[in-house]
Amino acid sequence: QVQLVQSGAEVKKPGASVKVSCKASGYTFTSYDISWVRQATGQGLEWMGWMNPNSGNTGYAQKFQGRVTMTRDTSISTAYMELSSLRSEDTAVYYCARTLRGTEFRYYYMDVWGKGTTVTVSS
Amino acid sequence: QAVLTQPSSLSASPGASASLTCTLRSGINVGTYMIYWYQQKPGSPPQFLLRYKSDSDKQQGSGVPSRFSGSKDASANAGILLISGLQSEDEADYYCMIWHSSAVVFGGGTKLTVL
Numbered sequence: 001q002v003q004l005v006q007s008g009a010e011v012k013k014p015g016a017s018v019k020v021s022c023k024a025s026g027y028t029f030t031s032y033d034i035s036w037v038r039q040a041t042g043q044g045l046e047w048m049g050w051m052n053p054n055s056g057n058t059g060y061a062q063k064f065q066g067r068v069t070m071t072r073d074t075s076i077s078t079a080y081m082e083l084s085s086l087r088s089e090d091t092a093v094y095y096c097a098r099t100l101r102g103t104e105f106r107y108y109y110m111d112v113w114g115k116g117t118t119v120t121v122s123s
Numbered sequence: 124q125a126v127l128t129q130p131s132s133l134s135a136s137p138g139a140s141a142s143l144t145c146t147l148r149s150g151i152n153v154g155t156y157m158i159y160w161y162q163q164k165p166g167s168p169p170q171f172l173l174r175y176k177s178d179s180d181k182q183q184g185s186g187v188p189s190r191f192s193g194s195k196d197a198s199a200n201a202g203i204l205l206i207s208g209l210q211s212e213d214e215a216d217y218y219c220m221i222w223h224s225s226a227v228v229f230g231g232g233t234k235l236t237v238l
Contacts (some may be wrong), residue, residue, distance in 0.1 A: 035227070037169075045161075045169065045218055047227035061226055095168050108222045109159045111184065113168035 002026040004096050004114035011120045017084040020117045022096030029077035030054040033099035035110050036070065036081045038092040046092075050099055050108075051079060086121045093118050124148050127219055127230035134236045139209050143233050145202040145219030153195050158202030159220040160193060162213075163232075169218065175202065209237050 007021040022034060036048040049060035051070040058070045069082045079096055094117045097110030128146045135141040145160075147153045157176040161169040171184040175193025183189070190207045206213055214237045219230040 037227075044232045045163075045220075045229040047229065059225065097168075105222050105225075107157055107174065108227065109171060109174055109220070110169075111171045113170070116168055 002098065002112050004098060004112060006094075006096060006114040006117045009118040009120070011122065012086050014087055014121055014123055016086050016121075017082055018086060018119050019080055019082040020094050020096075020119070022079045022081070022114055024077045024079070024098070027098070029072075030074055033101050034070070034072070034079040035097045035099040036068075037095045037097060037110070039095070039116075040089075040092040043092075048081070048094075050101070052101075053079060083119075086119075088121050091119065091121045125231065126151065126223060126228045127221065129217075129219060129230040129233045131231065132234045132236065134238060135209050137209055137211060137237055140205060140207045141209055141213075141235060143204040143206070143217050143219075143235065144196075144199070145204070145230050147200050147202070147221070149200070151200075151223065153200045153202060154197055156202075156221045156223070158193060158195070160191075160202075160204045161218045161220065163216045163218065164214075172204070172217075206235075211237050213237055 003025045005023045010018050012018050030053045033050050033052050035050045038046050048064050051058045053072045072079045096114045098112040099110050101108045126148050159174045160172040163169040172187050173183045173193050175181040192205045194203045216232045218232045
């Protein structure tokens with residue numbers, strides 16, 4: 001079955017970076033985009049950006065431009081999201097999600113989600 | 124003003140119907156947007172429910188019951204998620220989403236209580 005398995009919880013100090021992985025299985029990794037969405041405790045969903053595993057093309061939310069990098073390793077069907085210059089407000093659960101994107105973004109939605117990776121930023 | 128506004132909470136009785144609204148900011152015409160809906164239960168990731176642009180351009184998520192449906196209210200400039208025949212398992216947070224200005228925008232979510 002289609003599955004996204006994310007890496008384990010992380011605890012980081014302010015100013016550090018974190019790299020979360022997302023391993024895909026059950027489908028052709030390069031046929032779907034991967035989006036990253038985060039959620040602080042008790043808060044709503046916040047989109048961070050997307051990556052096309054085939055081309056490596058990315059699109060980042062303006063809020064995270066310059067601080068986030070999304071990459072992939074197609075040989076192991078794994079996507080990565082690295083967030084730098086961490087601050088306490090980055091404490092959240094980070095989700096990767098398989099994303100269906102139509103031509104010229106006629107549609108864009110996440111149909112399968114990973115279970116999430118908790119990132120805690122604390123001194 | 125937020126791009127998407129959802130009521131923070133809604134309560135309804137088992138067996139009844141619940142209409143969850145997602146209002147687009149003035150100047151953003153709901154008619155031109157595909158509205159996506161997600162359900163999230165505590166401790167779990169969101170689950171895609173459906174997408175709706177018009178009656179001829181919509182899609183149900185895989186395995187999502189037909190009692191979940193989408194529509195729009197053009198006069199209110201809003202997308203609507205209708206859940207009929209409410210069950211206790213429908214108690215969850217519901218988020219709407221659009222693709223706007225080359226980015227995903229989520230609504231703040233509605234907590235649906237079934238009591």
